[in-house]
Amino acid sequence: MLPKVNQILYIQVASSDEEEAKIEYKSRIADVGENDILIEIPINEQTGRFKKLFLGDELSTFFITEGGMKNYFNTHVVGFKEDVIKLISIQKPDPDQVTKVQRRSFFRVNADLELAVTLSGQIKFLAVTDNIGGGGVSFIADGKYTIKSGDLLDCWLLLTYKNGSIDHVNFKCEIVRVKPLETGRNQVMCKFSDISDTERQKIIRFCFERQLDYKNR
Known part of the structure; x- marks a missing residue:
């Protein structure tokens, strides 16, 4: 439309x-x-x-x-x-x-982006995203961190756009699933629980750019 x-x-x-x-x-x-x-x-x-x-x-x-x-x-x-x-x-x-x-139809794209994570207001660590979309994010974290489904995270995401500009996006998310990997790390899948429309739009803009890159290859 x-x-x-x-x-x-x-x-x-x-x-x-x-x-x-x-x-x-x-x-x-x-x-x-x-x-x-x-x-x-x-x-x-x-x-x-x-x-x-x-x-x-x-x-x-x-x-x-x-x-x-x-x-x-x-x-x-x-x-x-x-x-x-x-x-x-x-x-x-x-x-x-x-x-x-709409909340049930956000598309995601694969992306290696830097993510700063705070768990329970105390434990802080850096992770790398696996994929990102308007409804949530998946990231790879070191297996030494004890995280489980239902945990709430406070995150800062670093976005880089095609024109060279950089954005920082803040959001809270809930862990939906934790999948152990053979490397000893975990794939952590999350859905956004608290994110403003402005912050969500930044992520969607990034996803559009990445999706267009895929189409043009």
Whole structure:
């Protein structure tokens, strides 16, 4: 499903500035063409300030459809148009590049990412993710740490995007399963128990980029 005229588009702009990359803007879709989508200048509702976009800016976006379904896609600025108001032209995604997100249908991608884990508020260790998605994470941990299904973890995940920017994502998760490996380490599978929409969107953006890499190989 593609966005339609008058729908609200929620936007985050890829930036090397970590704080800037976290800001969510809103824009109204003014027109949908064959190859592009025209949107109004995005606004930060918290400050009331408009966001100036430049040609080539990479955007992580979503729009909401019936039942609160969030539809995510990545795009970039391809031009500008002077109408009654100034409009911004962004690349129209292919329908298969729009991912519907609901709690039971998050897709995951394989990824080796650094993860800082705190268990029971005391034990801290570093791990490497096995896969990641909008609904949870799987990671490999040293077998010396005593962890079991049902344990709650506080985690910081380091994400690296294609444009070289870096994000840190904080979330709490619950261990669903611990699988011992022949190497003496454990594969730990978790589902998110407490994560903000903003933090989840960062992970989904990363997954989109990784999924597109797989498709283009």
